[in-house]
Amino acid sequence: MTLLQASEKDLPETGSGGLKGLLGKAYELLTSSDGDGRAGRNALIAFMIRIVSAAIAFISQIVLARMMGQHEYGIFVFVWVLVILIGNLSCLGFHSAQIRFLPQFEAANDVERIRGLTATARLFALMSSTAVLLVGLVALHFAQGLIESYYVMPLYIALFILPMIALGDTMEGTARANSWAIAALSPTYIIRPVLILLFMLAAVWFGAAQTAQTALVAGLAAAYVTTVGQFFNITWRLRRRFDRGPAKVEFAPWFRVAIPIFLIEGFIFLLTNSDTVVTGLFLAPSEVAIYFAASKTMALVQFVYFSVKAATAPHFSALFAGDDREALAKFSGQSVRWVFWPSLLVGLTALALGNILLGMFGEGFTAGYNVMVILFFGIMCKAAVGPGEVLLTMAGQQSLCVKLYVVALAANIGLNLLLIPLYGIQGAATAAALAMLVEAVLLHVAVRSRLKITLFVFARPLTARPVREDV
Structure with missing residues (x-):
């Protein structure tokens, strides 16, 4: 049996085979009122938002790169990646712990814990990110002599963005836990990048310099406008869905679950962004700009994975809580196919248009085409096992x-430190691709051994009893 035959055999029966059958199953999911249908609709909504987001982000990055030039653009993207990374990590996992708990609380009609958890997550995000802000200000003051002068002022500005990044991620987690896909994703992935571009253009129109510092001030304003608006929107939605009343806070049990999630997602986030960070530490801003442009272009592929991840987490949690092992295995295999085949199509299209797309950033950016090719192979390795870490976490x-991501991150950082000084931006891409391969293999083995599910796009999932490990 060929791999293609195995893949087709594993597809759900819909009255016909091949592409027609797959389309029939997609229609069935999108029109169904059960859990699979809701997850399918959320996946489609998230997918469409990611398509729009990818287009907006790509266009805005082209405009910013052309306005600032390679050097200033490289400074901006390096600092912006740092602020997004640190802002997300400062939540310490509470933003995603909501996705683990809220569907279970709602299924049990435990409204008091729902109120307590959502309020606690917001307050914790603001307090922890503000603490990071204060520590960062002190550290930056005393470390100025060790940092390139062109990074100092952008880093100061970036520190004041941190609380809004953390609160925004928390609001996104609340919305995802309630299956509000549009409210969860559109502020971060559509509204904020549009506002950054508009504020930057307005600043330049009124005479501001076309520099990284100006772009980060635009980012600061956009982050505050977006997050404050999202805060009031999610608060209004929660009050409509759940009546006012007492809140029950169980901080210690929630925190015990949030910390492992923080470590997992932190390692994933570091895996995703460490190449840009290490590149910024070793290479000139102009080379950082080229690498980021190439990786941003390949992000057109990764939005498929993140869209499916955003939609499937609550359903994974509900299936495992309901002890429906057959449905869990079936949905797991389905989620892998949702990731892999669209990723393959988008990736091949991006490579075919690679030089054209990179050329839009400005002169010299086509030097990043080999980076795109290398990253594509790594992305497809990860896509072949789908959202494996989400399945494990929700289970x-x-x-x-x-433990898996400690190994994967160690491999990633070690490879970056080894290959970037030797091979520059191509070394960074190779390190990132190899780290994604390591991650995919570890997730496949872990899911198979603990949950008795074969999480691979060309395999049929198994449905033996999983090992339950409540943390």
Whole structure:
């Protein structure tokens, strides 16, 4: 049996085979009122938002790169990646712990805990990110002599963006837990990048310099406008869905679950962004700009994975809580196909148009085409096992996930430190691709051994009893 035959055999029966059958199953999911249908609709909504987001982000980055030039653009993207990374990590996992708990609380009609958890997550995000802001100000003051002068002022500006990044991620987690896909994703992935571009253009129109510092001030304003608006929107939605009343806070149990999630997602986030960060530490801003342009172009592929991840997490949690092992295995295999085949199509299209797309950023950016090719192979390795870490986390296997990502992150950082000084931006791409391969293999083995599910696009998922590990 060929791989293609195995893949087709594993597709759900819909009255006909091949592409027609797959389309029939997609229609069935999108019109169904059960859990699979809701997850399918959320996946489609998230997918469409990611398509629009990818287009907006790509266009805005082209405009910013052409306005600022390679050097200033390289400074901006390096600092912006740092602020997004640190802002997300400062939540310490509470933003995603909501996705683990809220569907279960709602299924049990435990409204008091829902109120307590959503309020606690917001307050914690603001307090922890503000603490990071204050520590960062002190550290930057005393470390100025060790930092390139062109990074100092952009880093100061970036520190004041941190609280809004953390609160925005928390609002996104609340919305995702309630399956509000549009409210969850559109502020971060559509509204904020549009506002950054508009504020930058307005600043330049009124005479501001076309520099990284100006772009980061635009980012600061956009982050505050977007997050404050999202805060009031999600608060209004929660009050409509759940009546006012007392709140029950169980901080210690929630925190015990949030920390492993923080470690898992932190390692994933570091895996995703460490190449840009290490590139910024070793190479000139102009080379950072080229690498970021190439990786941003390949992000057109990764939005498929993140869209499916955003939609499937609550359903994974509900299936495992309901002990429906057959449905869990079936949905797991389905989620892998949702990731892999669209990723393959988008990736091949991006490579075919690679030089044209990179050329839009400005002169010299086509030097990043080989980076695109290398990253594509790594992305497809990860796509072949789909959202494996989400399945493990929602099944209570946080501790195992932490161990897996310790290994993957160690490999990633070690490879970056080894290859970037030797091979520059191509070394960074190779390190990132190899780290994604390591991650995919570890997730495949872990899901198969603990949950008895074969998480691979060309395999049929198994449905033996999983190992339950409540943390």
